[in-house]
Amino acid sequence: MSEPESPPEMEQAGLEPERRREPVFNLPPVVLAIIGICAAVFLLQQYVLNDTQQMTLLYDGAFIPVLYTGQYGFDWFLFTRPFTYAFMHGGFAHIAINMVWLAAFGSPLANRLGALRFAVFFAVTGLASVGLFWAMHPYGEAPLVGASGAISGMMGAAARFGFHTDRSAGKAAFAGPVLPVSIVLRSRGVVIFLAMWMIINLATGLLGFAPGTDGQIAWEAHIGGFIAGFFGLRWFDRGWQAPEWESLDRT
Secondary structure: OOOOOOHHHHHHOOOOOOOOOOOOOOOOHHHHHHHHHHHHHHHHHHHHOOHHHHHHHHHHHOEOHHHHOOOOOOOOHHHHHHHHHHHOOOOHHHHHHHHHHHHHHHHHHHHHHOHHHHHHHHHHHHHHHHHHHHHHOOOOOOOEOOOHHHHHHHHHHHHHOOOOEEOOOOOOEEOOOOOOHHHHOOOHHHHHHHHHHHHHHHHHHHOOOOOOOOOOOOHHHHHHHHHHHHHHHHHOOOOOOOOHHHHHOOO
16 A cells, blocks of 8 residues: 655655635625625726616715705605615725725625625614715715715724734634734734724815815714724624623623
């Protein structure tokens, strides 16, 4: 019976052991699907629709706060706008930046939660984003578009893991238990990230400065999504068996 060749024997025979290659793009299918939808909608807006059709799509798909005050009657798009707005973007820089952050924070979260729960998380944090935005600007007439509110929710979720990821399964996934808020706020790295994130959002929103974008940054929507992701993550992450010390703080 022949035995498998050992690495030295393989080298002597002029053979090299097969090495595992990691894919350059290892994004979960659900993240790729969201990126694909956003890209398709953007290309449709930019290269297929005429001006009238673009305005119709913007009115029916974007979130427009004043439409929810009851002044303009009822239409069925009132139910869909709080979700469809996240797949629309105002320019190339807008969609490019959002998709990069979606890949960075969405991939490990999707690998942790699974496709279905991640999709629901995306929808819920996006809804929370427009909820806070509407509460602060109920009579606003400017359309709100972009996935950054839901992506901010993913950043909030990442903070609850202390940004700890595990690649042992060949793909990055947030690892460990969902940390109690009291522990998260004692992490120097997390606190620095939260402070920088808040400063950047307030600066770009209140000062109206955002490189590569033409419109105002809806910092309120970002904060709404972040809060929903930060405090609501436990409702989506049900598979982890928490140790005893974590059960003392269920914030």
